[in-house]
Amino acid sequence: MNDYGGKDLANAFRTVRQNTIQTAQDIPEDKYGFTAAEGCMTVAATLAHVAASTNFHHALHGLDKKTHVTMEDFGGYMGQAAQIAAGLGTRTAIIDALTTRGEQFAVWLETLTDTQLGEHVHFPAGLTPPSKSRFEMLLGAKEHEMHHRGQLMVIQRLLGITPHLTRKRQEQMAARAASAAS
Numbered sequence: 001m002n003d004y005g006g007k008d009l010a011n012a013f014r015t016v017r018q019n020t021i022q023t024a025q026d027i028p029e030d031k032y033g034f035t036a037a038e039g040c041m042t043v044a045a046t047l048a049h050v051a052a053s054t055n056f057h058h059a060l061h062g063l064d065k066k067t068h069v070t071m072e073d074f075g076g077y078m079g080q081a082a083q084i085a086a087g088l089g090t091r092t093a094i095i096d097a098l099t100t101r102g103e104q105f106a107v108w109l110e111t112l113t114d115t116q117l118g119e120h121v122h123f124p125a126g127l128t129p130p131s132k133s134r135f136e137m138l139l140g141a142k143e144h145e146m147h148h149r150g151q152l153m154v155i156q157r158l159l160g161i162t163p164h165l166t167r168k169r170q171e172q173m174a175a176r177a178a179s180a181a182s
Contacts, residue, residue, distance in 0.1 A: 006112035009138060013109060016142050017102035020050060020149050022164045024098055027156060029091040036155050043155060044094060045085070050148050051097035052084035054105040057141045060121070061134050062108055068122045109138065 024047050032044040041049065056077040060066050066073060088094045117135035153163040162170075 004135075005114055006117065007110050009112070009117075009135070009142075010106040010109035013142050014102070014106045016145050016149070017098065017106070019165065020047075020145055020152075021095060021098050021102070023149055023152050023156065024091070024095050026161055026164055027152070027159070031159055032091050032094075034155060034159065036151070036158060040151075043152065044088075044091070046148050046152060047094045047098065048085040048088040049081075050145050051088060051094055051101055052081040053144060054101055054141055055081045055084055057138055058105060058108055061138065066121060067119065069124070071124055105141070112138075 027043055032047075033042050035042045059077050059080065060069065060073070064073075084097075088097050112134070117133065117138070119134050120131040121134060121137060122131040123129075153165075156163050
């Protein structure tokens with residue numbers, strides 16, 4: 001585990017979270033009620049879910065330090081995150097929670113040792129795999145956020161907004177083309 005530890009995990013998470021915050025800022029407040037299709041979460045619900053989702057990981061791995069997780073544990077952690085998300089009713093509150101909760105999570109990730117990251121958490125019988133390392137589970141926090149940010153980037157396109165990462169790439173390509181032409 002020495003090659004990629006808690007500080008690296010925190011820095012990678014900060015990059016992902018900053019991109020999510022930028023996405024949240026780029027979507028106008030009057031579009032936070034938009035949903036891509038029936039049965040999908042609104043922009044606001046998706047962003048609130050992302051802002052609250054780190055609660056699950058911090059509670060399981062940081063506060064409770066579980067080595068065995070039951071379905072009841074999982075449901076309890078998800079319920080806590082859902083309560084947090086439900087309390088984020090405005091664009092300002094959501095962006096503030098993305099910023100504040102994201103940094104709190106990253107600061108905590110920095111404290112994790114290789115030994116802690118290497119510990120295994122066991123799942124209920126019948127689930128595959130039967131366990132994962134804390135590292136793998138915490139990496140899942142970043143993957144989960146990237147999954148939802150991908151959804152939000154499609155929504156941005158549906159709303160006529162070019163996502164910031166695409167704009168940045170287009171600007172770089174234009175600068176290279178201009179440099180090559182001169």
